[in-house]
Amino acid sequence: MSKVCIVFDRLRTEEKMLQKEAVALGHDALMLDAKITQIDTDSKKEDFDLGDVVLERCVSYFRGLHFTASLEFMDIPVLNKFKVANTCGNKMFMTLLLKKNNIPTPKTYFSFSSDSAAENLEKVGFPLVIKPVIGSWGRGVMPLKDKDTMEAVFEIRDITDSPHDRIYYLQELIQRPPRDIRVITVGDEPIAAMYRKSSGGFKTNIALGADPEICEITKEMEDMASKASKAMGGGILGIDMMEDDQRGLVVHEVNNTVEFKGLARVAQRNIPKEMIEYALNYVRR
Amino acid sequence: MNCPECDATLNIPADASVGEIISCPDCGADFEIAKKDGSNVELKQAETVGEDWGE
Numbered sequence: 001m002s003k004v005c006i007v008f009d010r011l012r013t014e015e016k017m018l019q020k021e022a023v024a025l026g027h028d029a030l031m032l033d034a035k036i037t038q039i040d041t042d043s044k045k046e047d048f049d050l051g052d053v054v055l056e057r058c059v060s061y062f063r064g065l066h067f068t069a070s071l072e073f074m075d076i077p078v079l080n081k082f083k084v085a086n087t088c089g090n091k092m093f094m095t096l097l098l099k100k101n102n103i104p105t106p107k108t109y110f111s112f113s114s115d116s117a118a119e120n121l122e123k124v125g126f127p128l129v130i131k132p133v134i135g136s137w138g139r140g141v142m143p144l145k146d147k148d149t150m151e152a153v154f155e156i157r158d159i160t161d162s163p164h165d166r167i168y169y170l171q172e173l174i175q176r177p178p179r180d181i182r183v184i185t186v187g188d189e190p191i192a193a194m195y196r197k198s199s200g201g202f203k204t205n206i207a208l209g210a211d212p213e214i215c216e217i218t219k220e221m222e223d224m225a226s227k228a229s230k231a232m233g234g235g236i237l238g239i240d241m242m243e244d245d246q247r248g249l250v251v252h253e254v255n256n257t258v259e260f261k262g263l264a265r266v267a268q269r270n271i272p273k274e275m276i277e278y279a280l281n282y283v284r285r
Numbered sequence: 286m287n288c289p290e291c292d293a294t295l296n297i298p299a300d301a302s303v304g305e306i307i308s309c310p311d312c313g314a315d316f317e318i319a320k321k322d323g324s325n326v327e328l329k330q331a332e333t334v335g336e337d338w339g340e
Binding site: 008009010011015016031033059060061062063134135136137139162238255256257258259 | 302303304305306317331332335336337338339340
């Protein structure tokens with residue numbers, strides 16, 4: 001019998017599904033609340049009973065990332081690895097790595113001040129989509145269709161001036177059907193996919209009400225998802241793709257702590273079970 | 286158990302676990318189960334959605 005530790009900061013359906021599948025497979029499942037865990041520079045692996053492998057599932061990206069760093073410091077196996085979480089949590093780092101690995105991705109422009117971003121946008125032309133480099137669930141993602149909108153958005157950013165607001169990530173607006181594709185990969189293997197249909201606007205986040213629909217994984221999707229996963233460093237990931245009218249599939253995002261409760265209800269394969277099995281095989285290798 | 290905010294009755298499922306969020310049906314306040322020992326449940330104010338929340 002093995003033991004899997006699931007680290008959380010808010011116990012959601014996904015974490016309970018993982019716990020249930022671990023137990024159903026005959027393993028122990030330990031639920032650990034990151035918010036009440038204390039670690040220091042003298043901490044050792046032996047000081048904690050975290051089982052054979054840890055699945056980091058915090059809803060807060062920074063909490064999960066830093067928790068992962070402390071686990072790796074103690075040589076405790078954790079999924080996803082710090083490097084993967086760090087890359088996927090920052091859209092700019094992720095996009096650069098996708099492009100570096102020749103994975104089709106929307107053209108993206110990076111600027112490091114509002115003046116420079118405005119100058120570039122006027123040169124490239126409207127519309128472009130602005131996205132916060134750190135963020136999720138589609139928050140702060142908006143199409144800049146004209147100069148007035150751009151100036152309003154940039155002015156708000158200059159006022160709020162959080163460190164990441166100084167990084168301007170502007171992406172081409174992809175001409176596509178009103179949906180995108182989410183592929184879940186476990187150990188670089190795509191195990192389930194869904195279409196996320198827009199509920200009216202151009203965003204397709206399930207968290208914003210987009211409609212999920214099961215999607216058959218084509219050979220092209222399989223290859224692209226697998227390549228994207230390998231480029232990030234592997235583990236358990238959510239690969240988001242859009243169907244560009246001209247170029248076909250483009251990968252626009254790779255998600256670290258993937259949410260799967262909606263897809264799990266309709267997918268043919270048992271997503272949480274595959275995640276648990278992968279995690280245990282990962283440490284046996 | 287009653288809501289610490291508005292005193293409405295909170296419905297806490299018997300199989301609820303530590304870390305789960307309980308929402309008050311009346312005022313909408315969210316509470317996290319901090320401790321659970323049988324039917325004895327301790328609640329704390331749930332964290333609000335952070336800028337870095339999500340996948």
